[in-house]
Amino acid sequence: MRVLLPLSVAVPLVAAALLLAAPQSWVRRGFDAFAVAAAGSVMVICSVLLAGSTREPMVYWFGGWLPEGGVALGLVLVAEPIALALATLAAFLVTASLVYSWHFFDTTGNLFHVLMLVFLGAMIGFCLTGDFFSLFVFFELMSVAAFSLAGYKVEEEGSLQGALNFAVINSIGAFLVLSGIALVYGRTGALNLAQIGESLAGAPVDGLVITAFVFLIAGYFVKAAVVPFHFWLPDTYAAAPTPVCVLFAGIFNVLGLYAIARTYWTMFDGVLGAELVNLRTIMVGAGAVTAILGALMCWPQRHIKRLLGFSTVSHVGMFLIGLGLFSPVAFAGTIVYLMTDGLVRGSLFLCAGILLHRLRSVDELGCDGLGRSIPFTGILFLLGGLGLAGLPPFGTFVGRALIGEEAARLGFPWVTYLMVAVSVLTAAPVLRAGARVFWGFGPGADYNHRSEAEGDEEEPETTEAHETTPPLMWVTAAALLGVSLVAGLVPDLPVRLVPAAELFLDRGAYADLVLRGVTPHKLPLPPGAPLLEGAVTGVIAALAAVVAAAIGLWHAKLPASIRDSITRSLGPAFGGVRALHSGHVGDYVAWLTVGVAVLGGLLAATLG
Amino acid sequence: MSFNSRRNLFFLGMLGFGVLYLWGLKGLPDFGRYEGVYGITLNKVAVAQTHATNLVAAVTFDYRGFDTLGEEFILFAAVVGVAILLRAQRDEAATADEEAEESKDESRSAPHTSDAVRVLGLALIGPTVLFGLYVVAHGHLTPGGGFSGGVVLATAALLVYLTGEYVALRRVSPESLTELAESVGAGGYAAVGFLGLLAGQAFLTNVLPLGTTGQLNSSGTILLINLAVSVEVAGGFSLILAEFLEQTLLVRERKHG
Amino acid sequence: MSYLPFAVAAWLFAVGLYGIVTSRHLIHLVICLSVLQSSTYVLLLAIGYRTGASAPIFVEIPPGAPVVDPVVQALTLTNSVVAATVSALLLALAVQVHKKAGTFDPDELDILHG
Numbered sequence: 001m002r003v004l005l006p007l008s009v010a011v012p013l014v015a016a017a018l019l020l021a022a023p024q025s026w027v028r029r030g031f032d033a034f035a036v037a038a039a040g041s042v043m044v045i046c047s048v049l050l051a052g053s054t055r056e057p058m059v060y061w062f063g064g065w066l067p068e069g070g071v072a073l074g075l076v077l078v079a080e081p082i083a084l085a086l087a088t089l090a091a092f093l094v095t096a097s098l099v100y101s102w103h104f105f106d107t108t109g110n111l112f113h114v115l116m117l118v119f120l121g122a123m124i125g126f127c128l129t130g131d132f133f134s135l136f137v138f139f140e141l142m143s144v145a146a147f148s149l150a151g152y153k154v155e156e157e158g159s160l161q162g163a164l165n166f167a168v169i170n171s172i173g174a175f176l177v178l179s180g181i182a183l184v185y186g187r188t189g190a191l192n193l194a195q196i197g198e199s200l201a202g203a204p205v206d207g208l209v210i211t212a213f214v215f216l217i218a219g220y221f222v223k224a225a226v227v228p229f230h231f232w233l234p235d236t237y238a239a240a241p242t243p244v245c246v247l248f249a250g251i252f253n254v255l256g257l258y259a260i261a262r263t264y265w266t267m268f269d270g271v272l273g274a275e276l277v278n279l280r281t282i283m284v285g286a287g288a289v290t291a292i293l294g295a296l297m298c299w300p301q302r303h304i305k306r307l308l309g310f311s312t313v314s315h316v317g318m319f320l321i322g323l324g325l326f327s328p329v330a331f332a333g334t335i336v337y338l339m340t341d342g343l344v345r346g347s348l349f350l351c352a353g354i355l356l357h358r359l360r361s362v363d364e365l366g367c368d369g370l371g372r373s374i375p376f377t378g379i380l381f382l383l384g385g386l387g388l389a390g391l392p393p394f395g396t397f398v399g400r401a402l403i404g405e406e407a408a409r410l411g412f413p414w415v416t417y418l419m420v421a422v423s424v425l426t427a428a429p430v431l432r433a434g435a436r437v438f439w440g441f442g443p444g445a446d447y448n449h450r451s452e453a454e455g456d457e458e459e460p461e462t463t464e465a466h467e468t469t470p471p472l473m474w475v476t477a478a479a480l481l482g483v484s485l486v487a488g489l490v491p492d493l494p495v496r497l498v499p500a501a502e503l504f505l506d507r508g509a510y511a512d513l514v515l516r517g518v519t520p521h522k523l524p525l526p527p528g529a530p531l532l533e534g535a536v537t538g539v540i541a542a543l544a545a546v547v548a549a550a551i552g553l554w555h556a557k558l559p560a561s562i563r564d565s566i567t568r569s570l571g572p573a574f575g576g577v578r579a580l581h582s583g584h585v586g587d588y589v590a591w592l593t594v595g596v597a598v599l600g601g602l603l604a605a606t607l608g
Numbered sequence: 609m610s611f612n613s614r615r616n617l618f619f620l621g622m623l624g625f626g627v628l629y630l631w632g633l634k635g636l637p638d639f640g641r642y643e644g645v646y647g648i649t650l651n652k653v654a655v656a657q658t659h660a661t662n663l664v665a666a667v668t669f670d671y672r673g674f675d676t677l678g679e680e681f682i683l684f685a686a687v688v689g690v691a692i693l694l695r696a697q698r699d700e701a702a703t704a705d706e707e708a709e710e711s712k713d714e715s716r717s718a719p720h721t722s723d724a725v726r727v728l729g730l731a732l733i734g735p736t737v738l739f740g741l742y743v744v745a746h747g748h749l750t751p752g753g754g755f756s757g758g759v760v761l762a763t764a765a766l767l768v769y770l771t772g773e774y775v776a777l778r779r780v781s782p783e784s785l786t787e788l789a790e791s792v793g794a795g796g797y798a799a800v801g802f803l804g805l806l807a808g809q810a811f812l813t814n815v816l817p818l819g820t821t822g823q824l825n826s827s828g829t830i831l832l833i834n835l836a837v838s839v840e841v842a843g844g845f846s847l848i849l850a851e852f853l854e855q856t857l858l859v860r861e862r863k864h865g
Numbered sequence: 866m867s868y869l870p871f872a873v874a875a876w877l878f879a880v881g882l883y884g885i886v887t888s889r890h891l892i893h894l895v896i897c898l899s900v901l902q903s904s905t906y907v908l909l910l911a912i913g914y915r916t917g918a919s920a921p922i923f924v925e926i927p928p929g930a931p932v933v934d935p936v937v938q939a940l941t942l943t944n945s946v947v948a949a950t951v952s953a954l955l956l957a958l959a960v961q962v963h964k965k966a967g968t969f970d971p972d973e974l975d976i977l978h979g
Contacts (some may be wrong), residue, residue, distance in 0.1 A: 003805065003811075006674075006801070006810075009800075009951055010677075010757065010798055010801060010811065012668070012862075013677070013681050013794070013798060014795060014798045016681075016684070017684070017794045017795035017798065018792075018795060019792075020684075020787055020790060020791040020797070021787070021788055021791035021792070024784070035952075039923060057904060060810070060811075061810060061813045062674045062811055062812045062813075063670060063673055063804070063810060063811075063813050064676075064804075064809055064810045064813045065669065065671055067829075071649055072646075073646075073649065073650065073653075073671050074671050074672070075671075075672055075673075075675060077673045084694060091770055105703025106708065111688050111691060111692050111693070114686060114688050115688055115689065115692070116686045118681055118684065118688075122678070122681075124758055125678060131675070132677065133672070133675060133940055133943075134674065135925060137675045137678040137679055137682070137943065138678055140682055140947050141679075141681055142684045142687065144682050144686050144689060144947075144950060144951065144954065145685045145689070145956050147951075147958075148686075148688065148689025148690075148693060149654065151692075151693055151958055151961070152692060154692075154693055154695070154767050154961050156965075156967055159961070160958055160961050160962045160965060161962060161966075161974050163892070163958055164955070164958045164959065167951070167954060167955055167957070167958065168885065168894065168898060171902075171951055172885075172898070172901065173880070173949075175878075175901055175902055175904070175905055176907070177946065178905045179629075179878070179904070179905055182905065182908045182909050182912055182937075183632055183633075183636065183908075185646075185909075185912060185936075186635075186636040186637065186642070186644075186912040187635065187636070187643065189642075189643070189644025189645040189646050189647065190645060190646050191646070191936070206635050206862065207631035207632050207634055208632050208633075208634070208635025208636065209635070210628075210631075210632070211628050211629060211631060211633075212632060215626060215632075241619050269625045269739075314862060317759045326938040337761070347845035351849065384633050414916075439865070441661070452765045472775075484744075498676075524892070525655075525945060536931060555681070567651050580677050583612075583974065584609065584610060584971055584972070585885070586614055586885065586886045586887065586969055586975075587609050587614055587969055589618075589885045589886050590614050590615075590617045590618040590621060590886050591621075592609075592618070592621075593622055593625050593882055593886075594617060594618075594619030594620065594621035594624075595621075596621070596624070596628070597621045597622075597623070597624025597628065600626070600627075600628035601624055601628075602626055602673055604628070606927075609921070611887070614887075615884060615886065615887055618882070618883065618887075620875075622879060622882065622883070625879070625882075627876065628881055629875045629878065629879075630872070630875055633868070633871040633874070633875060634868075635870070635957055637868040637912075638867040638868075638959060639868065639869070639870050639871065639911060639914060639916075640867065640914055640916030640917075641915070642912060642913055642914065642916055642933075644913070644934055645934070646934075646936050647913060647933075647934030647935055647936045647937070648934075650935055650936065651921065651932045651934075651935065652933070655923045661922060661923045661924050662869040662922050662923075663921035663922070663923065663932075663935040664922075664935050664938045664939050664942065666935075667935050667936055667938075667939035668939040668942060668943070672936075672939060676943065676944060679943045679946055679947070681945065682947055682950055683949075683950050686950030686951070686953055686954050687950075689954050689955055690952070690954060690957045691957060693954070693961055694957050694960065699900055742975060749924070751920070751922060751926070755942060755946060757959060772885055773870055777906040791961070822924070848953050851957070852956070852957075852960075855892075855960055862873075864880075
């Protein structure tokens with residue numbers, strides 16, 4: 001069992017190396033089958049480990065270098081349920097993307113598959129490692145694979161520019177993280193997370209601790225795309241190949257949030273824990289700003305993949321709120337939410353990919369009614385929109401309800417309303433686009449919308465005949481949606497997750513496990529909380545999203561006075577926010593600098 | 609945003625950023641007075657435990673060997689990425705084929721180089737390869753190792769380009785060979801990891817005989833990993849060089865052709 | 866004086882960022898990113914330095930003599946490989962952008978807005 005831990009990282013990497021060595025004379029299907037088999041077996045390994053870790057968390061020391069006297073000499077992988085749940089999700093999404101891309105990229109041999117497998121290995125290493133510098137190494141490995149995958153469509157200018165912005169901003173984020181690591185190493189002389197936590201615990205909060213924490217948080221905020229570090233995301237998502245978008249939206253961003261939780265709960269809880277109330281306010285605030293800004297940017301988009309990109313920003317904001325509440329129940333809710341929501345957004349991206357395959361465009365207005373021939377994809381797309389809104393039994397409503405209840409208990413009663421409003425605002429444009437593209441709802445050619453350069457005809461991702469949709473494409477999209485749906489039907493999902501979350505948040509238990517090999521005692525399952533209220537909220541949110549989508553489609557029929565007042569009150573806000581997303585990498589880096597300064601100022605003022 | 613407003617926004621942010629960074633640095637131990645437990649412990653025990661006299665190699669390839677496996681794959685992924693990004697596009701591939709047929713590769717030769725450069729370059733190839741191999745093989749004893757040695761080896765490929773034709777470089781390191789080197793290098797590192805598992809120990813355990821400290825044939829798997837890394841680095845950098853040179857020639861052809 | 870090496874690290878980070886923000890050429894921008902990254906080398910190595918100590922190469926070092934921290938050196942080695950590869954990728958992207966857009970100037974790359 002324990003030996004599966006190193007294998008979960010080594011298998012995808014070795015498979016990538018073998019695949020690169022495979023002769024180019026192999027038929028394309030050989031590469032496909034090999035890559036799918038490799039990713040699938042990693043998924044099995046991860047799920048076996050996940051099942052094992054819920055019974056008994058494990059550690060694995062590489063090279064046999066066990067810690068002596070609380071000092072770690074070597075590197076360690078830690079198998080606990082939350083990390084493994086994310087690793088399993090990563091493996092599932094990579095497998096699904098590879099199955100989906102069975103009909104993609106007919107011309108390019110094995111390189112795409114090689115990078116996808118490296119990406120998978122990096123994500124799993126990132127989830128499982130218990131070492132501070134390994135976290136950086138796997139962050140970089142993931143990023144390097146992601147940069148190349150994002151720029152994969154070298155024939156498209158947008159794809160290249162998006163990848164360039166992505167690479168520059170994410171590299172700066174990585175160097176912020178590394179500087180933070182260096183500062184912590186300078187203070188503690190350790191790189192093992194648990195050891196650092198013990199060394200920092202109880203120390204006074206000084207400039208070094210705050211600066212290191214700000215650098216680490218800011219670096220991971222870049223990856224997670226929290227405002228104002230988020231600018232790269234829509235640029236990248238709009239142009240990256242669809243199978244890659246699924247990974248980005250489903251897991252890549254949220255791993256940034258996971259790293260923040262890991263960083264805080266293993267290392268900084270002992271030193272910053274006394275000021276948790278202030279820290280909570282800052283994180284919840286940052287999450288709220290991100291959620292609102294992302295949601296506002298969704299509405300005016302007509303490029304469907306860009307729209308999904310902004311909905312990702314917005315939902316990351318909601319996950320950050322859940323994470324920033326620093327409580328086990330909210331954390332369990334966040335994990336449920338980000339996993340089920342990631343699957344829904346992944347499925348939506350896959351549907352957008354089918355559109356691109358069939359219509360060569362993902363422009364909402366340009367495709368008006370053209371999707372009538374593929375109603376099944378349309379149904380999946382609309383279901384995905386409802387899933388974003390949190391309609392039961394999609395697992396999204398469970399996560400949202402848990403975060404909302406816990407937020408109210410901790411003194412943030414407005415969080416529930418904010419999250420419902422934000423999910424409505426992100427779901428409505430998806431429903432609007434789906435209804436227009438697949439059924440031709442709303443006024444047609446006379447539709448008076450600002451004409452924009454975006455959404456022009458794209459390079460097709462496939463070169464086969466476009467008369468039909470290969471079944472594997474929509475089967476994958478349906479599978480992602482289905483898993484998210486089933487997750488919501490598991491009656492005591494949150495109850496099962498809370499003990500795992502408690503373990504994740506317990507610095508002492510983590511240190512005992514890693515440094516002294518003490519298995520934490522099993523926590524009793526808490527009594528199940530009724531989620532009826534959350535389910536009702538979910539239905540209301542879904543209805544509201546449908547109404548909002550209808551307004552979006554037929555707003556020309558509203559009385560002129562209402563339309564004018566909406567335009568006058570919201571127009572400047574939309575315009576101003578939109579203007580910030582200039583596509584200029586220099587602007588984005590300037591905002592990043594400001595973001596670090598603001599975070600630093602806030603933390604210094606409240607904690608120092 | 610205009611240039612000036614962008615710069616002013618940056619200065620505003622930088623003010624806060626700079627103060628924050630300097631404030632953080634103030635918390636570090638004074639320069640030259642570092643007493644970190646990790647490094648001190650390793651300085652005491654590592655030579656006896658690994659039989660490597662270059663402690664940086666012991667840390668990189670043994671104690672923190674798993675990190676370095678990830679790092680190897682960073683290089684691996686970057687090389688694959690460069691190959692993807694610079695791959696010939698449909699239109700370019702077509703023109704390149706036509707031209708190749710017309711001129712039988714002559715259009716792809718490097719610009720004329722002086723005889724002095726050719727002679728010097730040619731004379732340096734042998735010593736460069738030898739020096740690269742030396743650096744690789746002594747990585748566990750003295751500063752150097754697979755990374756630095758691999759880069760030295762890759763410069764030999766650049767010398768071939770400088771002294772001769774681009775075509776010659778392609779002949780010396782064809783794409784399939786460098787790709788194989790990538791795969792053997794990265795896969796070889798992982799294979800050393802599996803050696804540990806086969807011996808019933810943990811992944812990446814140094815299970816080979818450690819030998820006598822200070823001798824070439826010592827430190828067990830560290831030497832093997834150094835070799836694997838050098839293959840990976842040399843192959844990877846040659847491939848990156850070749851891809852960029854190909855681009856350079858493509859651009860030059862367009863200008864003059 | 867004991868603070869100077871650390872201040873150099875901060876300075877490199879700052880000028881690297883400044884260069885990226887004000888860059889008018891993508892190749893220049895990539896080099897600025899490398900300058901920024903060199904800040905992390907300086908920081909790591911400066912942290913591990915011990916006055917009067919030798920390098921962690923245990924050949925002809927008298928027992929008990931001070932030796933600098935080997936870990937930061939290993940981290941720097943890893944980091945420098947990362948730097949080289951990221952630069953290579955970025956340069957490849959820059960070359961392709963130039964091919965498509967006909968310019969290296971970020972100000973003229975404006976198809977990604979809103």
